Amino acid sequence: MTADLPPTVRAESVELVESVFQAVDGVLAAFPRSMFLRRAREQGHAGELWDALVEADLLAIGVPEELGGAGGGLTGNTAVMEALARAGIPPLLYSLTSFSREAIRRYGSEQQIKDHVIPTISGDRKICFGITEPEAGTNSFALRTTARPSTDGYRINGQKVFISGADQADHILLLARTAPAGEPLTRRSGFGLFIVDLATPGIALNRLDIEWYAPENQYEIFFDDVEVPSHALIGQEGLGFDYLLSCLNQERVTIAAWALGLGNYALGKAVGYAKERAPFGKPIGANQAVAHPLALAMAEMEAARQVTYSAAAGYDDGRDAGAQANMAKLLGSRAALSAVEAAIQTHGGSAFVYETDVVTLWPMIRVLQIAPINNESILSYIAERVLRLPRS
Ligand SMILES: Cc1cc2nc3c(=O)[nH]c(=O)nc-3n(C[C@H](O)[C@H](O)[C@H](O)COP(=O)(O)OP(=O)(O)OC[C@H]3O[C@@H](n4cnc5c(N)ncnc54)[C@H](O)[C@@H]3O)c2cc1C
Known part of the structure; x- marks a missing residue:
């Protein structure tokens, strides 16, 4: 390749x-x-x-x-x-x-x-990652999983949801509340980031039935009086969310790469099909109504790809890559969705045939408009941090 x-x-x-x-x-x-x-x-x-x-x-x-x-x-x-x-x-x-x-x-x-x-x-x-909770959802400041000091470390209680690959991972990077009940949480206070062995007693996994096509399953994870040693805490107690945020740009960029790669895969299949399929005697790709959505998706993905590698270079140079990393995830997930939509339309009914493996790409990309962070939150970030508009 x-x-x-x-x-x-x-x-x-x-x-x-x-x-x-x-x-x-x-x-x-x-x-x-x-x-x-x-x-x-x-x-x-x-x-x-x-x-x-x-x-x-x-x-x-x-x-x-x-x-x-x-x-x-x-x-x-x-x-x-x-x-x-x-x-x-x-x-x-x-x-x-x-x-x-x-x-x-x-x-x-x-x-x-x-x-x-x-x-x-x-x-x-192999490390999975646990931030999402059933009630808190996008709002991490509302999370309820707690880590309280115990004799030799911390005692963890609570629940996470949608945790990908928890059965294949041996550890989880876990965000939990260390602030006492009732105390408000901020970016720089009240959270702990823990690396927890998933074989620790008190941890139970329940597989969720998710409609998508990847070999990783999603799990609810229950923590019931899980005792972890003090060296399970990463860095200082209280600063967990701050640590996480400063690394999330990395996740945004790799997810943009995931979207763009799969979008490219979908586009390749569509172009191949558009050259061969000829119900009216000439390839359907000769129709601009078929060709233009594919061409537009190609152009949008190329633009998103440039922002993605630029964000990665900025991160590697130690610059604040927040704006570009968020833009990469936003643009990459949207451009890839256009590519997959165009690929489905180009394949007609064949897109839904089991062996054709085209409609199977749709949930993989559609979910990226929502996870790991929804695109609305990214637009709010750009509006507030880049455009300096008032906070919503
Ligand atoms: C396949 C899959 C894998 C996942 N893997 C993981 C994982 O490994 N680890 C993990 O911790 N989590 C994981 N998640 C969870 C994922 O990060 C959350 O689903 C996502 O953050 C959204 O949270 P929510 O589903 O609770 O949506 P909610 O917070 O309930 O939001 C619902 C919708 O409301 C809108 N919305 C929410 N907040 C705002 C806002 N502030 N402004 C404007 N609109 C808003 C958005 O359209 C959003 O889609 C996974 C999810 C899926 C589906």
């Missing part, structure tokens, strides 16, 4: 990004789209995909060389996710693990980095 890189990829990253795209060919041979889809339909797992990522050394990308990784920063992570999604095999747990290990790398102790970041390179540590 060729990377066909946008000019926003930094000069020093070009070789790495190209090598990532080539490495994904090997991953695809071990875990093709057909297997990804079969596993998704069987509500299975993506164990072989994970093994292939380790084999191709792709899990080392994004971890600094001094920790035994391959470097490459967020640009590298973005390339891994985009290349896998272009091949139709994007692992959600990859995004969650790479985002979670970044939070630990930035704010964790040396021992926590040794225990939780370095083992991700060999695939021995």
Whole structure:
């Protein structure tokens, strides 16, 4: 697979990004789209995909060389996710693990980095991420899961929902309330960020039946008097939400790459079909009503891709990439949705045939208008932080 890189990829990253795209060919041979889809339909797992990522050394990308990784920063992570999604095999747990290990790398102790970041390179540590709760939803300041001091650490009680890959992960990066009951929560007070072993007594998982086509399942997770050691806390007590927010740009960018990769995959299928299908004797792609939506989606995705790699470069340079990362997620998810919609329309009734595997792309992209953060909240962020409009 060729990377066909946008000019926003930094000069020093070009070789790495190209090598990532080539490495994904090997991953695809071990875990093709057909297997990804079969596993998704069987509500299975993506164990072989994970093994292939380790084999191709792709899990080392994004971890600094001094920790035994391959470097490459967020640009590298973005390339891994985009290349896998272009091949139709994007692992959600990859995004969650790479985002979670970044939070630990930035704010964790040396021992926590040794225990939780370095083992991700060999695939021995997979980390899911728990912020969403049934009542609080988008409003994290209303979350109810608590972590109270206990004899040797903290006692956790509460519930999370929609936690992806919790059955395949061994640890969860968990946001919980450490402030006493009734005390208001702010960005810089009242939250703790914890790395919790999912095998700890008192943790129970309940699989949700979700209508989408990925090998990761979603879970409700119940925490009932779960005792965790004090070294499960990342950084300082109280600052958990602040830590999380400063790493969320990474998640926004890798999710944009996921959307754009799958959008590209959908567009490729549509273009192939539009050249072949000829119910009136000439290929349907010769009709502008068919060709223009595909062309528009291509142009929108290219623009979003440039913003995505530019946001990644800004993050890697240590700049505040918040505005660009949010724009990348907004534009990427919308452009990819246009591509998938156009691909469905182009395929006509065939889009719904089991083997054609086109309508299967729709929930994967549609959900990205809502998760991991809804696009309305991103528009509010841009309105308030970039345009300096009054807070809604
Ligand atoms: C497949 C899938 C995987 C997920 N994986 C994870 C995971 O691994 N870990 C995790 O913690 N969570 C996960 N989530 C949860 C996801 O992040 C939430 O669904 C998302 O944040 C929205 O929260 P909610 O569903 O409670 O929607 P609500 O907060 O109830 O919002 C509903 C709708 O109201 C609108 N809305 C909400 N707030 C605002 C606002 N401030 N301004 C304007 N409009 C607004 C939006 O249109 C939104 O879609 C996952 C969800 C799905 C569907």
